[in-house]
Amino acid sequence: MITSLFFALLLAGSTTAQQLSSTLTQVKDFGPNPRNVTMYIYVPKNLPPKPPIIVVPHWCHGTAQDVFKGRPYASLGDQYGFISIYPDSPNKVDQCWDVSSNASLTHNGGGDALGIVSMVRWTLKKYGGDKDRVFVTGTSSGAMMTQVLVGSYPDVFAAGSAWAGVPFGCFAGDGFDVWSDACATGKIIKTGPEWAALVKNAYPGYNGIRPKLQVLHGTADTVLYPQNFQEEIKQWTTVLGVSATPTETTKDTPLAGWTRYRYGSKFEAYEAEGVDHNIPNQADTVMDFFDLRCNATASKACFSRASC
Ligand SMILES: *[C@@H]1O[C@H](CO)[C@@H](O)[C@H](O)[C@H]1NC(C)=O
Ligand SMILES: *[C@@H]1O[C@H](CO)[C@@H](O)[C@H](O)[C@H]1NC(C)=O
């Protein structure tokens, strides 16, 4: 274990005061889980048929409970009818995710990533979930895991939203809990094709739909340097086969000083001017991107993998 940096995120926008229809529950024996990642789930009392699923991996030094309380997805799930899954890291030293091992960086290869995907597969089966509307979002180590999951399991996720993370494979190393100072400080620079090769090698021969992705980064981030934002743009535009020149640039969205760059319809990147590692909670942006307020009975179809 090489962890030279310890940090915790501030809890913003806590929803503890809100009444929920159900409770956070631990699930055991949910399928292949070689690293013993712990599974917690929030299932709203009144679920619609074929509910969507959102996975919310925590940040370093955070827990499933911290994210459950610190992000509003449980109450939003009550309101809009979706299940949320909160995995908890088996690495009790720093609670960072395994975004380094070859196992995690390989489709069905093992590692923390497989444990989390097993939670999704179990939930889809148990609750008749919508396999075309499975989403993942996280901050910091959770944003790294978001990109690992979208890269290693493009067949499972419809979309990801990664706040203040690093590209897929940037922390790659020998072990399940490698901290890469070189990556964190923005010293791992690759071309788009080099970055994309890491993603493609995670699942050789996969030619199916790739999930869409949203990334956010503050320009004053001193934990995971903003260079990682540029590397993410190179990686995912290449994976998705679009130009790294934005097709649309929108200032002051969703907040003053934030700029949204869009690259076709499947990748967007938000640059938050002057924001440090603690990106303020913007669950609305995530809900919009995942189309989780969509009412399937209304005339417009909800976003799903099929529309990717
Ligand atoms: C996971 O748990 C099982 C059963 O308790 C144990 O045999 C195994 O060694 C554990 N794996 C790790 C990586 O801790
Ligand atoms: C990575 O893991 C996969 C699946 O377990 C294996 O086939 C491959 O040889 C591994 N690659 C390396 C470099 O260890």
Ligand SMILES: *[C@@H]1O[C@H](CO)[C@@H](O)[C@H](O)[C@H]1NC(C)=O
């Ligand atoms: C969804 O739309 C239908 C038809 O417009 C409406 O009857 C229903 O109440 C809506 N459901 C929700 C959860 O908003």
